[in-house]
Amino acid sequence: MTANEVFEESRKYIMNTYKRLPLFIVKGRGNRVYDGEGKEYLDFVSGLAVNNIGHCNPRVTVAFQKQAQRLVHTSNLFYTEPQVKLAKLLVENSFADKVFFCNSGAEANEAAIKLIRKYSSEKETGRYGIITALNSFHGRTMATLTATGQDKFHKGFEPLVPGFFYVPFNDIAAVEKAINDKTAAVMIEPIQGEGGVNIPDRDYLKRLREICDLNGILLALDEVQTGIGRTGKLFAYQHTGIEPDIMTLAKGLGGGLPIGAMLAKDHVASAFTPGTHASTFGGTPLVCSAAVEVMKILTEDEIILDTCRRMGSYLVDELNNLKLKYPDIIKDIRGKGLLIGMELNIAGEDVVRECLKKGVIINCTMERVLRFLPPLDVSQPDIDKVIETLTDVFNGIRI
């Protein structure tokens, strides 16, 4: 099909829920993707923090190709080896004791919300409330949409799910004030991704942990975007010296295949018993074989995480240099590892489109925040290319 045919037939046959850029991608390798005419693009979005170890990573591809020839699906009425191997890798490399598998970030958070409620109900505390942050993003199912502290996602979908309460992000006093005898948990992103790459103060999570302990409530971290190496550690909470009770993962976990996971400490996880939660596709051998390889690549040595940290600081430095050159256009640079945002004084959409024309894929969130999510093994020359492209684009902007 030609690009135009694809654009037209998509409009005709696919529900209109996405604002897509005019690019028809047919192939991806490492941090490059290619359109139907073979034009190459440098991918600094990584399928939205999914392709953290590159498109078609050879080790991941081989792993699931082999698995595809043995067994793709069985349902969770039975046991499979890839699922238990993945659970073991996740447990051994995190605070958690147990894992529940599903298929997306929203489902992982949905599972976390259900576990919080079930745990509280088992303990007969009468608690059900979940405190989340304004500008958070937790997914698009009814419960995770409600957990998401942004009106624009709620509009038109009311009535929402009861039991969610919002506080400003990075505001400890607000959490203290919001907690009452009905509060069961605080659910928070260690760094807000969709909400504009918002990084809290150094001790924010530590203080949250203290407050949760003091009040006997659970701390759930949504690491769907920050997990799987994105911030320079396997999980973002590992920067902070604290451990949550519950953590959710998805995006980068499957190396491109759809998988979600909800992890918890034993005393919380034990509230889930047979029949209380389930997923037909959750943790199929195929996706788990890919995720096992992703986890091995990220944990067998520190090479990729170290590259992520070094290239992350390099990119932030270079973006700060741009800010000195274009103080009227650029307002703020913030990032951790390779989850990096550049807040503009102008709308970011045209900048994204201009970069795309020049063969560079970046993203914009919250209208004015350019988001950079390159693969974790990105090279310095590729960062230089993005900086050159942004320089060209900013030179063409008059404000």
Ligand SMILES: *Cc1c(COP(=O)(O)O)cnc(C)c1O
């Ligand atoms: C993307 C994202 C989700 C939702 O994940 P889906 O796989 O799209 O359902 C949830 N939480 C955070 C922090 C995310 O970035």
